[in-house]
Amino acid sequence: MTNAELIAEAKKARLHAYTPYSHFQVGAALETKAGKIYHGCNIENAAYGPTNCAERTAFFKAVYEGEREFTRIAIVGGPEGQEANATCAPCGVCRQVMREFCTPDSFEIVLDDGKGGELVYTLEQLLPESFGPEDLGK
Numbered sequence: 001m002t003n004a005e006l007i008a009e010a011k012k013a014r015l016h017a018y019t020p021y022s023h024f025q026v027g028a029a030l031e032t033k034a035g036k037i038y039h040g041c042n043i044e045n046a047a048y049g050p051t052n053c054a055e056r057t058a059f060f061k062a063v064y065e066g067e068r069e070f071t072r073i074a075i076v077g078g079p080e081g082q083e084a085n086a087t088c089a090p091c092g093v094c095r096q097v098m099r100e101f102c103t104p105d106s107f108e109i110v111l112d113d114g115k116g117g118e119l120v121y122t123l124e125q126l127l128p129e130s131f132g133p134e135d136l137g138k
């Protein structure tokens, strides 16, 4: 699957977002090493804090299903009711969740630039000098 195709999957996921508070809708498409795609959307909450980002929804669905190895995630976000037209980068909490299950120098984060193109970063680029499982001997 190309990065553009993975972004198209993230756009489909974005349609499932539950965003009565921010009205900012995000979709994610997470690829496993075996090539399976897990979709995620942001799910907000009246107490705000329990809100789950699209990226974490995708990871938690996949991990529940037994997946542990991932290659890429595509992310698309923007205001409700319109096509995403700017880059939506993952928040710090989601970057740390990626760190738990992904290899920093090879896992790729693919961002829709909102103009028909894409930006691609490794997890290492977006979360340098990170703390991860190895720091606890795992």
Ligand code: THU
Pocket (backbone or CB within 6 Å): 019, 022, 024, 025, 026, 041, 042, 043, 044, 051, 052, 053, 054, 055, 075, 077, 088, 089, 090, 091, 094
């Ligand atoms: N959000 C995500 O789902 N992923 C991101 O990468 C950035 C932010 C969500 C959380 C909240 O529902 C809304 O976007 C506004 O912050």
